[in-house]
Amino acid sequence: MSLRKAYLLIFLVLIVDQISKIYVKTNFILGEEVEIFNWFKIHFIENEGMAWGTQIPGTYGKLFLTLFRLVAVGGIGYWLWDSVERKHSSNYLVVAIALILAGAFGNIIDSVFYGVIFDDSTSQLATLFSNEPYGTYFHGKVVDMFYFPFWHGNLPGWLPIWGGRDFTFFNAIFNVADVAISTGVGILIVFNKKAFHKHE
Numbered sequence: 765m766s767l768r769k770a771y772l773l774i775f776l777v778l779i780v781d782q783i784s785k786i787y788v789k790t791n792f793i794l795g796e797e798v799e800i801f802n803w804f805k806i807h808f809i810e811n812e813g814m815a816w817g818t819q820i821p822g823t824y825g826k827l828f829l830t831l832f833r834l835v836a837v838g839g840i841g842y843w844l845w846d847s848v849e850r851k852h853s854s855n856y857l858v859v860a861i862a863l864i865l866a867g868a869f870g871n872i873i874d875s876v877f878y879g880v881i882f883d884d885s886t887s888q889l890a891t892l893f894s895n896e897p898y899g900t901y902f903h904g905k906v907v908d909m910f911y912f913p914f915w916h917g918n919l920p921g922w923l924p925i926w927g928g929r930d931f932t933f934f935n936a937i938f939n940v941a942d943v944a945i946s947t948g949v950g951i952l953i954v955f956n957k958k959a960f961h962k963h964e
Contacts, residue, residue, distance in 0.1 A: 765855045767848045770862040777866035781940035782873065785907040789878075790892055792909075794885040803914050809937050810885065810905035830875040830902045837872060840865045856951055856959040863948030870941030871906050878904030908937045 792798075792808035799805050812826065844861045847853040879899025882890045899905070913932050921928040952959050 765848070765858040767845065770844060770848060770858055773859065773862045774866040774869070777863065777940065777944045778870050778873075781866075781870040781944070784909065784940050785874065786892065788909045789882060789885060789890045789907050791889065792885075793887065793889060797911070803912060805911045805913065806909050807911040807937055808885070809908050811908055812905050826875075827902050830872070833868060833872050833875065837865065837868050840868060854959050854961050856955045860948040860951040860959060863944045863951070867941040867943070867945030867948065870939070870944070874906040875904050876902055878907070880904070906939070908939050908942070910939065910943075911935075911937045 788806065788808050792806070794808055794810060797805050797807040840861060844858065844865055847858055847861060880897045880901055881893055882898060882904075883894035883896050884890070884898040912934050914934055916932045917930075919926050919929055919931045
């Protein structure tokens with residue numbers, strides 16, 4: 765795959781990711797939910813930290829995380845360029861790297877810019893390019909919305925540790941960027957031999 769096609773793939777993922785986030789941010793109040801099917805819902809939350817809501821404590825935790833993401837994206841971008849320039853890299857590898865790069869960059873846009881272009885979503889619909897933004901540069905919150913609670917109920921009491929507890933499968937809430945990253949990593953795992961096979 766050429767670098768041009770890889771960039772096109774990244775651009776398309778970013779467009780879909782940002783359109784979906786801006787739509788949810790400007791049409792949903794934080795915590796609002798719309799049921800599409802009983803196993804698929806649009807549920808608006810904002811993630812202040814890393815995956816699964818993990819946060820780095822301290823005043824500069826969020827800034828450190830965002831700067832780390834920027835450095836990581838630079839490294840992934842170089843990996844993509846290097847893989848394409850070598851000519852003999854597998855298309856599986858190039859597509860996987862492009863998806864990971866697009867997803868990482870999509871969430872970075874939220875972290876870097878959303879704090880200064882949106883106002884708060886806690887009790888109102890957010891306004892794009894608000895005069896009263898909720899944060900500052902590098903301190904924005906990542907918008908998540910896809911929720912697939914395939915099963916919800918109480919686990920059997922005989923199960924060790926989790927027995928009798930309220931449980932939801934699958935309880936992660938994520939966005940298009942997360943899907944791109946997961947798909948890219950999945951390609952590298954499932955098609956490992958093809959992805960890293962070098963064509964002489």
